[in-house]
Amino acid sequence: MSETRLPTWTEVTPGGIVREPGSTLRLDKNGWRVEKPVIDPEKCVRCRLCWIYCPDTAILEVEEPYTNSKGRTYKLTYKVDYDRCKGCGICAEECPVDAIEMVPEEVA
Amino acid sequence: MSSAYELRMKNIWSLPRGELFHGGHNLCAGCTAGTIMRHLLKVAGKDTIVVNATGCVEVSTTPYPYTAWGVPWIHLAFENTAAVASGVEAAINALKLKGQLDPEKEVKVIAIGGDGGTFDIGLQALSGMMERGHNVTYIVYDNEGYMNTGIQRSGATPFGAWTTTTPVGRRIRGEWRRKKDIIGIALAHGIPYAAAANPAYPVDMVQKFEKAIQTEGPSLVHVLMACTTGWRFEPRLGIKVSKLAVETGVWINYEIEEGRLRVTTPVPKRKPVREYLKLQGRFAHLRDFEIEIIQEMVDEQVERINKMVGKQVIGPVDYGGDGKKGA
Ligand code: SF4
Ligand code: SF4
Numbered sequence: 453m454s455e456t457r458l459p460t461w462t463e464v465t466p467g468g469i470v471r472e473p474g475s476t477l478r479l480d481k482n483g484w485r486v487e488k489p490v491i492d493p494e495k496c497v498r499c500r501l502c503w504i505y506c507p508d509t510a511i512l513e514v515e516e517p518y519t520n521s522k523g524r525t526y527k528l529t530y531k532v533d534y535d536r537c538k539g540c541g542i543c544a545e546e547c548p549v550d551a552i553e554m555v556p557e558e559v560a
Numbered sequence: 561m562s563s564a565y566e567l568r569m570k571n572i573w574s575l576p577r578g579e580l581f582h583g584g585h586n587l588c589a590g591c592t593a594g595t596i597m598r599h600l601l602k603v604a605g606k607d608t609i610v611v612n613a614t615g616c617v618e619v620s621t622t623p624y625p626y627t628a629w630g631v632p633w634i635h636l637a638f639e640n641t642a643a644v645a646s647g648v649e650a651a652i653n654a655l656k657l658k659g660q661l662d663p664e665k666e667v668k669v670i671a672i673g674g675d676g677g678t679f680d681i682g683l684q685a686l687s688g689m690m691e692r693g694h695n696v697t698y699i700v701y702d703n704e705g706y707m708n709t710g711i712q713r714s715g716a717t718p719f720g721a722w723t724t725t726t727p728v729g730r731r732i733r734g735e736w737r738r739k740k741d742i743i744g745i746a747l748a749h750g751i752p753y754a755a756a757a758n759p760a761y762p763v764d765m766v767q768k769f770e771k772a773i774q775t776e777g778p779s780l781v782h783v784l785m786a787c788t789t790g791w792r793f794e795p796r797l798g799i800k801v802s803k804l805a806v807e808t809g810v811w812i813n814y815e816i817e818e819g820r821l822r823v824t825t826p827v828p829k830r831k832p833v834r835e836y837l838k839l840q841g842r843f844a845h846l847r848d849f850e851i852e853i854i855q856e857m858v859d860e861q862v863e864r865i866n867k868m869v870g871k872q873v874i875g876p877v878d879y880g881g882d883g884k885k886g887a
Binding site for chain 2: 458459464465468470472473474475476477478479480481484485500501504505506507508509510513533535536538539540541542544545546554
C-alpha cells in the first residue's frame with residue numbers, strides 16, 4: 453500500500469489546500485466489499501456498459517486482445533480494479549449478457 | 561436536431577477513457593453521483609474549474625488531505641456556490657482583460673450543488689448568478705433530500721417519500737408537499753439552456769453536459785441521482801431505479817434550448833409508477849390510494865409536458881396483462 457498517513461500540524465497547507473490531484477487513488481477500498489465482481493472474458497461482449505456505469509472507476513478498459521472459444525477476437529478486455537471497487541454490484545446488474553458474477557469475499 | 565452546438569459525444573464510445581474524476585472517493589457503494597461526476601469531467605476536460613457546494617459529493621470526494629478531483633476544485637458552503645462561481649468567471653474575464661491570461665483560452669466554470677444546496681439553501685445565489693448572466697454551467701445532482709447529514713427532506717423530496725424529517729406515522733405519511741420545479745425556476749430567469757438528465761441514459765446525459773458547457777451564459781442541468789442510502793434500495797439497483805424513473809414518467813429527460821422544449825427520451829408506453837416505488841424502502845409504507853395519488857401526479861406532469869411539446873411524446877400507462885390498476 454502507498455502512504456496514507458495524515459499530515460502533522462507543521463505539514464498542513466495554508467487554507468487546507470490539497471496539492472495532489474486525484475490523490476484518493478492512493479486510498480484502498482478493498483475493505484468496503486462483501487462481494488466482488490468477477491468478469492468472464494468469454495461471455496463479455498465488450499459493450500462498455502459496466503465501464504460507463506461504475507461510480508468508482510473500478511472497471512478498467514484495457515487494450516488487451518482476447519480470442520474467445522468461438523474464435524472471435526476482441527481488441528479490448530474489461531477488468532476490475534479491486535483497490536477501487538466497493539462491490540456495489542451495479543456492473544453485474546447492468547451487464548446485458550450476465551458476464552459479471554458477484555462472488556462473496558472470503559473471510560480470512 | 562439542434563443547431564448552435566457542436567456535439568462530440570455521439571455514442572458511448574465517444575467518451576474518453578481517461579478519468580479526471582478519480583476512484584478511491586468515499587461516496588457510498590453504488591452511489592450514482594460517481595457515475596455522473598466521472599462523465600461530467602470527461603465532457604468538460606481539464607481546462608475546468610469546479611465550484612462545489614457542500615453536500616454528498618463535496619464531503620465524500622475530498623476527505624482531507626485527499627481529493628478525487630483531477631481539476632482545480634473549490635469547496636463552498638451550501639449557500640454561496642453560484643456566487644463564488646460567478647466570481648471565478650468574473651475573475652477569469654478580468655485576467656483576460658489585463659492580459660494576464662490568453663484571451664483565446666477557454667476556461668470552463670462548473671458549479672455543482674446537490675438538491676439541498678440548489679433548491680433550498682443556494683437558491684438566491686443561483687438566482688443572482690442567472691440574473692447577472694454569468695457564463696457558468698450549474699449542475700444540480702438531485703438525490704431528493706439531505707442524505708449525508710441523515711436523510712432529511714429538502715425542497716426536492718417527492719410526495720409520499722419517507723425521510724427522517726417527514727416520518728411515517730398515523731398523521732404524517734412521509735412528505736406531503738410536492739417537489740419543486742427547479743427547471744421552471746431557472747427558466748423564469750430567461751436562461752438560454754436548461755435540461756433534465758439521468759445517468760441511466762449516459763449518452764443523453766453527456767450531450768446535455770456538452771450543450772450546457774457550450775452555452776454562452778448561464779445554463780442548468782438537473783440530474784437525477786438515485787441514492788441507495790436515502791431511498792433505501794440495494795446498492796446494485798442505482799441505475800435500474802434511475803431507468804425506471806424515466807420508464808414510469810416520474811422523471812422526464814428533456815431540454816429547453818432558447819425557449820424550445822424537446823423531450824430527449826420519448827417513452828411510448830409508460831410503466832405504472834408502482835414499478836418505480838416498490839423498489840424503494842422510502843415508499844414502502846404507501847397504501848394503494850396513496851400510490852394512486854402519485855400516479856395521478858405523474859399523469860398530470862406527463863400531460864403538461866406533452867402539451868408543451870405539442871404532441872404525445874410520453875405515452876399512456878401500460879398496465880400489462882393483469883390490468884392491475886392500483887390494486
Ligand atoms: S461492483 Fe460497483 S464499484 Fe465494483 S466494479 Fe462493479 S460497479 Fe464498480
Ligand atoms: S457490461 Fe458485461 S458485456 Fe458489457 S463490457 Fe461489461 S462485462 Fe462485458
